[in-house]
Amino acid sequence: MKKIKDKPQESEDLLLEKDRLWQPRIVAFLCNWCSYAGADLAGTSRIKYNPQIRIIRVPCSGRVNPLFILRAFIDGADGVLVSGCHPGDCHYSTGNYFARRKFALLKRLIEFCGMDERRIHFSWVSAAEGSKWSQVVNDVVNAVYQAGPFTGFDLPVFSKETEIETPADLCKQGPERFAYSIDLMSRTGKK
Amino acid sequence: MMDDLKTRLKEMLTSGAIGMVIGYGQKEIYMADGSREYRTCPVFLSRDTEIDRLVWNRHCVQNLVTYLTKEEYKESGKIALMVKPCDLKAIHVLEQEKQIDRKRLFIIGLTCKGVMAEKMGIDEGHLAGKCIKCLDSSGKSSAVCTPDEADIVIETLPDGDMPPKGKDISSDLEGFEKMPSEKRWAFWQNQFLKCLRCYACRSACPMCYCEQCICDMSRPQWIDKSPHLKGNFLFHIVRAFHLTGRCVGCGECERVCPMGIPLMLINQKMIDTVKDLYGYESGKDPEQAPLLSQFKMDDDQSFIK
Ligand code: SF4
Ligand code: SF4
Numbered sequence: 001m002k003k004i005k006d007k008p009q010e011s012e013d014l015l016l017e018k019d020r021l022w023q024p025r026i027v028a029f030l031c032n033w034c035s036y037a038g039a040d041l042a043g044t045s046r047i048k049y050n051p052q053i054r055i056i057r058v059p060c061s062g063r064v065n066p067l068f069i070l071r072a073f074i075d076g077a078d079g080v081l082v083s084g085c086h087p088g089d090c091h092y093s094t095g096n097y098f099a100r101r102k103f104a105l106l107k108r109l110i111e112f113c114g115m116d117e118r119r120i121h122f123s124w125v126s127a128a129e130g131s132k133w134s135q136v137v138n139d140v141v142n143a144v145y146q147a148g149p150f151t152g153f154d155l156p157v158f159s160k161e162t163e164i165e166t167p168a169d170l171c172k173q174g175p176e177r178f179a180y181s182i183d184l185m186s187r188t189g190k191k
Numbered sequence: 192m193m194d195d196l197k198t199r200l201k202e203m204l205t206s207g208a209i210g211m212v213i214g215y216g217q218k219e220i221y222m223a224d225g226s227r228e229y230r231t232c233p234v235f236l237s238r239d240t241e242i243d244r245l246v247w248n249r250h251c252v253q254n255l256v257t258y259l260t261k262e263e264y265k266e267s268g269k270i271a272l273m274v275k276p277c278d279l280k281a282i283h284v285l286e287q288e289k290q291i292d293r294k295r296l297f298i299i300g301l302t303c304k305g306v307m308a309e310k311m312g313i314d315e316g317h318l319a320g321k322c323i324k325c326l327d328s329s330g331k332s333s334a335v336c337t338p339d340e341a342d343i344v345i346e347t348l349p350d351g352d353m354p355p356k357g358k359d360i361s362s363d364l365e366g367f368e369k370m371p372s373e374k375r376w377a378f379w380q381n382q383f384l385k386c387l388r389c390y391a392c393r394s395a396c397p398m399c400y401c402e403q404c405i406c407d408m409s410r411p412q413w414i415d416k417s418p419h420l421k422g423n424f425l426f427h428i429v430r431a432f433h434l435t436g437r438c439v440g441c442g443e444c445e446r447v448c449p450m451g452i453p454l455m456l457i458n459q460k461m462i463d464t465v466k467d468l469y470g471y472e473s474g475k476d477p478e479q480a481p482l483l484s485q486f487k488m489d490d491d492q493s494f495i496k
Binding site for chain 2: 098113
């Protein structure tokens with residue numbers, strides 16, 4: 001049987017090279033009736049834009065469950081773009097108005113959790129706005145480039161340096177993070 | 192007043208006007224040093240001889256509205272429920288979402304001057320965060336259920352002194368939001384990593400009544416079920432998002448969490464956001480439309496390119 005060798009330690013140069021070669025992975029949810037057609041128009045008019053975007057076609061921006069956006073990050077996206085019809089132009093009349101509320105709240109929520117605001121973008125692009133589409137994509141790709149690879153779901157390393165002090169010292173951090181429950185257990189219990 | 196109530200409830204139970212009373216009862220707990228203390232727990236009474244178990248004191252922190260949507264109590268006829276003024280909001284949200292029939296409910300409205308913060312049966316020795324908010328915003332020392340919402344109003348305040356105030360979560364919120372985003376992310380990473388996925392927060396929440404929760408779905412499996420960082424993060428963001436515009440800030444989720452995760456921090460943020468963006472307060476009025484099933488033409492869209 002062949003022995004599996006340990007992977008050689010990556011040298012610093014190699015890591016730097018990897019960093020240089022890093023391309024952002026961006027997932028874009030486009031509504032079928034406006035933004036997808038807009039992207040199509042950009043294609044047929046041979047407008048050039050950054051290719052790091054993966055397009056997923058959805059019937060309406062109202063179909064974009066916030067879970068889609070979160071799931072994209074979990075599955076390795078570095079950034080997400082959601083695009084739909086301008087208000088008033090929705091194929092289903094009001095889908096994008098409902099979507100607008102959901103997106104505003106989701107954006108505030110995950111930014112509160114500490115997500116970089118450069119990773120999550122929303123836009124209105126109509127079927128006639130091929131050039132706006134290329135502009136939006138370039139802006140999004142640039143922003144995600146600046147934010148760098150998304151490592152938010154890598155396990156944190158606990159050390160004295162990563163100890164976080166919150167204003168009110170809300171809860172214990174680091175390795176003593178279970179101290180809370182142990183403390184409670186010691187305070188109660190039958191004799 | 193409590194005695195009047197008990198006689199009335201006994202009559203109603205024997206005559207069959209109500210099928211069950213859900214209220215607060217006393218329980219004994221043993222401390223580590225061998226001493227005994229008294230706390231309250233929810234009691235479900237369907238015989239008139241049991242009614243004397245009901246109590247009303249400053250340990251009555253639980254939000255009993257949670258039980259109204261549970262399968263077990265849907266069949267038990269008209270339910271008499273002990274409701275603090277803050278719990279009424281939860282009833283309003285359930286009414287608004289057509290989850291309960293107000294006619295099947297006999298509301299015993301309590302007059303409250305704050306309850307103790309409690310964690311897994313242990314007193315924290317100060318007022319619960321929601322009470323600080325409630326009493327500060329009204330500027331009064333007690334809160335009352337108005338008679339047009341409750342079927343019967345108990346006007347006596349619970350015995351005993353007011354506990355000291357302690358800290359309020361929303362004062363933490365401002366400082367927390369001033370931290371740089373990497374620190375905030377690291378903070379939640381540490382918090383969510385603790386989560387056991389016991390779903391106690393979900394069970395205790397009056398608004399989490401879905402028969403099939405998205406966290407239990409396996410086809411497709413949106414949210415990983417094992418308690419690792421990715422699954423936990425998604426679970427907590429989804430939990431907070433599903434409660435946006437519905438959470439009434441009763442603090443039950445945080446109270447029951449065995450790992451001490453500060454869930455109210457994230458809930459309070461969303462309560463404030465909803466108020467700030469749309470001027471919407473959940474549970475204010477049973478007639479209003481739910482937040483996400485309505486829109487205005489001029490909703491904020493400054494964040495959309
Ligand atoms: S999320 Fe927590 S505070 Fe909000 S209603 Fe549910 S249990 Fe109460
Ligand atoms: S109660 Fe606490 S530990 Fe249990 S699932 Fe909720 S947050 Fe996680």
